[in-house]
Amino acid sequence: MKVFIIGLGNPLPEYSGTRHNAGQSAVEAFRIKNNFPAWKRDDKKEALVSLGEFEGKEVVLILPQTFMNDSGRAVRKFLKSSKEVENALIVHDELDLPIGSMKVVFDRGHAGHNGVLSVINFLGTQAFWRLRIGIVRGGGKGLLLKPLGEDEMNHFIVGRFSEAEATELSPVFDRAVNSIEMFILDRDPITSPQLL
Numbered sequence: 001m002k003v004f005i006i007g008l009g010n011p012l013p014e015y016s017g018t019r020h021n022a023g024q025s026a027v028e029a030f031r032i033k034n035n036f037p038a039w040k041r042d043d044k045k046e047a048l049v050s051l052g053e054f055e056g057k058e059v060v061l062i063l064p065q066t067f068m069n070d071s072g073r074a075v076r077k078f079l080k081s082s083k084e085v086e087n088a089l090i091v092h093d094e095l096d097l098p099i100g101s102m103k104v105v106f107d108r109g110h111a112g113h114n115g116v117l118s119v120i121n122f123l124g125t126q127a128f129w130r131l132r133i134g135i136v137r138g139g140g141k142g143l144l145l146k147p148l149g150e151d152e153m154n155h156f157i158v159g160r161f162s163e164a165e166a167t168e169l170s171p172v173f174d175r176a177v178n179s180i181e182m183f184i185l186d187r188d189p190i191t192s193p194q195l196l
Contacts, residue, residue: 001058001083001084001087002058002059002060002084002087003057003058003059003060003087003088003089003183003184004059004060004062004078004079004084004087004088004089005027005030005059005060005061005062005088005089005091005180005183005184006023006027006062006063006064006075006078006088006089006090006091007023007024007025007026007027007028007061007062007063007091007092008023008024008064008068008071008090008091008092008093008115008116008119009021009022009023009024009025009063009064009068010067010068010158011063011064011065011066011067015158017160017161018157018158018159018160018161019093019135019156019157019158019159019160019161020068020093020135020157020158021093022092022093022133022135022169023090023091023092023093023131023133024063024091025173026091026131026133026173026176026177026180027061027062027063027091027180028063029173029174029176029177030061030176030177030180030181031050031052031061033177034052034054034181035052036050036051036052036059036061037050037051037052038050039063041065044077045074045077045078046064046065046066046073046074046077047062047063047064047065047074047077047078048062048063048065049061049062049063054181054184054185055181055184055185057184057185059184060078062074062075062078068114068115068118069114069115069118070118071115071116071118071119072118072119072120072121072122072123073118073122075088075090075119075122075123076122076123079123082125085123085125085127085128086128088128088129089129089130089131089180089183090116090119090128090129090130090131091130091131091133091176091180092113092115092116092130092131092132092133093113093132093133093135093157094111094113094132094133094134094135095112095113095135095136095144095146095153095157096111096132096134096136096144097132097133097134097135097136097144098134098136098137098138098144099134099135099136099137099138099161099165099168099169099172100134100168100169100171100172101134101172102131102132102133102134102172102175102176102179103131103132104129104130104131104132104179104183105129105130105132106127106128106129106130107126107127107128108126108130109126110126116130129183131176131179131180131183133172133176134172135157135161137165
């Protein structure tokens with residue numbers, strides 16, 4: 001059975017490296033580290049795809065080329081059965097986690113992330129694995145310095161990381177790649193507690 005690793009983000013070049021594309025950046029880091037083939041555009045499935053193998057497992061890397069809020073349309077074209085959904089990891093940015101952190105969850109709500117909401121709506125379930133990558137600076141005492149207001153939030157998520165934030169993110173992407181590798185090998189959180 002194939003394993004699907006899906007990085008959410010926006011498709012145009014101007015969004016590359018932005019906060020909202022952290023999921024795509026993590027999947028790209030995995031592709032480079034593990035020498036997967038260059039991305040190939042699949043217009044029918046509205047995605048960039050790289051097919052490869054990791055430790056004997058067949059892996060499909062996917063970057064949807066729909067805009068973030070319509071991610072589910074592309075994801076659904078790859079995950080057509082419950083078994084395929086079980087074997088998929090959705091990687092995305094997370095406003096509820098500070099920069100420098102990440103978390104793997106299963107069967108959780110979208111928490112206001114419109115890309116995840118789109119995936120849930122198109123798949124008809126929230127019972128899938130997600131790797132959440134924090135994109136918000138912490139303010140001390142566990143507080144997050146989130147932008148206030150919809151316009152400010154929209155500007156923030158499509159903005160680029162500062163130099164200091166990019167430095168904090170580098171080891172997170174290394175850890176994200178490790179989590180993707182562990183997911184491919186064993187998707188049971190009981191036997192792979194490192195994922196959490």
